[in-house]
Amino acid sequence: MTDTDMSPDAVDVAARAWMAALAMFGTAHPDGFHRAGTNGTSELVTGAPMPLLNGVISTARDADADEMAAFAASPKLKSVAWSVQVRGEQVEDRIVAMAGDHGLRQRMLLPFMLKELDAGDLGKPEADGVKVRRVLGDEGEVYRTVMAAGYEGPEEIFSIFTAPSVMDHVSMRAYLAEVEGVPVATSFGVLVDDLVGVFNIAVPPQHRRHGYGRAATAAVLRDAYEQGARTAFLHASPLGVPLYEAMGFRLTENWTLFTS
Template sequence: MESLDAVLAAHRAYLLGWNIGEAGGSDLVTYRSDVPHPPLNGVLRVTGRRPQDALTEARRRLDGVPRVWWVGPDSDADAADGLVSLGGVEVARLPIMTAAIADTADAATPAGLHIAETTDLDTFVPAYARVSGIPAEGVAAAIDREKAFAGDGTVIRLAGRLDDGRIVGTAVAWLTDGLLTLYFVGTQPEERRRGIGAAMTRAALDLAAGRGVHTAALTSTPIGEPVYRRLGFRTAGTFRLLTF
């Protein structure tokens, strides 16, 4: 099993792949996509910085975009409380989940669902945008950023389509340093409770295993956590997400 440090480094590397702004040094790592969706702009790590100084600098770098601050185990232990004392607002606590791929459970693919890699970002991005909350006016920017993605790793985008060609499930597999990290795992609302999310996750796990990857990681939302636990993922840490 990969260390939590490796999982956090992979998470930083993926979101920095969206960055078109100032990333900064290791003491204050930021990324800016200019997509009007908070998780695609924000702070990834803060160490050894006074909370007020870090907050002032982060606001300068991320001025004009919705953003979040990911306070995880790789940030100073008092970072979240310090930011809250300065007006930051905690909006969620999200589990960082990991699994040994060989120990994960099977998941059946629902009848009529066909999962395959896609490079058609003009249809793939609107599908995950609808599920993840990216507003319609931000989809074009998200497509542009996906096309220009420059992370130090490999991105594989999986689309789950029905027989009529509609994309009803999505997953982004991020492969870096022998680790799979999952993003944008989602199911269109009208197709939920059919096992599509589990099938998309299973497909990504199988793809990674076929490339010699042994460990998977993700950050779960409340709606997805029961699915991932059934597959064998367990909590390894927590992100406190703040707006600022």
């Protein structure tokens, strides 16, 4: 179920901000690319080896199947793992068929969650003994190591997240949570006007269930509020929805993702 208290217009704004955040991240790299169509479709190539961060994405309430099909023919997508993404769980048959024609037949849901920020988000970290600080590109190696451990993947595939052009970007902030100097979690925020996107919440297995991921998330919200953000947005895994709901996020809608 989704939370209907958030207005459709607010969700539309947040969906477009999510796309703007990914476009900002992608084009911070030399080989990144983004283009936008007139009917809400984007082609995104970040270079990250993750289908969620490359592909053809519609942020319109009603995706334009023709525009998506035209963008899906782009040769730029041939060099990356990519996806087709639309808002909502009901997907037009032509979009399903188009995704299948490109070998993208696996279908999954991505919960899209929003939180209205207020002065209460300026509080201290929510886990005892944890300190969360912003890190820049000169600490990219340690950030990458912790993030890779949290996602339980090979470290080299996370290099794209720690380029100085990303970590030192004026609108992007990377955070490292530490306990007695030991890194225990990562987070990442992207400021888009008066909204902030929350990304890269990663906690290595040995440090889980202590509230460190929540503390790292709270740091993103706190700093963004101080910078003028009043709404936070994120994509959660289905299992992660209750954790974010405990922090005040609302499930506004599910997006549908097609991958190979």
